[in-house]
Amino acid sequence: MEKKKIITYQLICIALMVVVLVLALQTPDKNEKTESKTISNQEVVLSVIHNRKSVRNFIPQKKVSKENLTTLVKAGMAAPTAVNKQPWAFVAITERTTLDSLAEGLPYAKMLKEAGAAIIVCGDLTKAIEEYPEYWVQDCSAATENILLAVEVMGLGAVWTAVYPDKDRVEFVKNILDLPETAIPLNVIPIGHPSGETMPKDKWKEENLHWENW
Numbered sequence: 659m660e661k662k663k664i665i666t667y668q669l670i671c672i673a674l675m676v677v678v679l680v681l682a683l684q685t686p687d688k689n690e691k692t693e694s695k696t697i698s699n700q701e702v703v704l705s706v707i708h709n710r711k712s713v714r715n716f717i718p719q720k721k722v723s724k725e726n727l728t729t730l731v732k733a734g735m736a737a738p739t740a741v742n743k744q745p746w747a748f749v750a751i752t753e754r755t756t757l758d759s760l761a762e763g764l765p766y767a768k769m770l771k772e773a774g775a776a777i778i779v780c781g782d783l784t785k786a787i788e789e790y791p792e793y794w795v796q797d798c799s800a801a802t803e804n805i806l807l808a809v810e811v812m813g814l815g816a817v818w819t820a821v822y823p824d825k826d827r828v829e830f831v832k833n834i835l836d837l838p839e840t841a842i843p844l845n846v847i848p849i850g851h852p853s854g855e856t857m858p859k860d861k862w863k864e865e866n867l868h869w870e871n872w
Contacts, residue, residue: 706810711858713815714769716850722775733808737800745785745794746801749778749835763830767819773848783840798844815852821845
């Protein structure tokens with residue numbers, strides 16, 4: 659009788675161990691969940707980066723909301739800057755007359771006539787590093803790329819059209835927007851709703867990657 663009890667107890671223990679093992683296999687480890695989520699986030703971010711494209715054709719004059727433009731500028735301001743000086747200012751344009759005026763004087767920004775809005779990224783020399791004021795160009799370029807990536811995420815379209823360092827374009831934009839002397843427009847970014855599908859370009863070239871030295 660005692661022997662039967664021992665066997666029964668052993669069988670119960672084995673059964674419990676099997677149940678625990680099955681539950682352990684079915685329940686993902688907390689670290690695995692975190693790792694899986696991290697990988698997923700990485701894939702999403704890299705997908706946005708590789709799918710960014712320059713969009714030049716928009717649904718004619720379909721408006722872009724001020725809320726969307728504010729979101730884009732917030733993304734721009736999240737960019738890194740030298741010594742955290744943030745030597746930038748942003749001019750958001752939604753007025754049709756201003757967009758058309760800019761299109762008239764900028765040879766590579768004619769798509770402004772169809773765009774619903776634009777953001778002009780400017781260097782603010784009053785905030786620049788005193789020893790290296792020209793760093794504003796790199797800082798504002800980083801902000802511009804953030805804006806372009808945010809545009810991609812939001813399902814909008816945009817293209818970087820250069821202003822600086824062309825002196826004529828700089829003066830033209832400054833006059834149209836009544837910019838102060840200390841503000842220098844780096845670019846004009848036409849923004850709108852894409853009228854078709856623009857495919858991203860695969861720019862990966864292994865020969866441009868050097869390991870350890872040239």
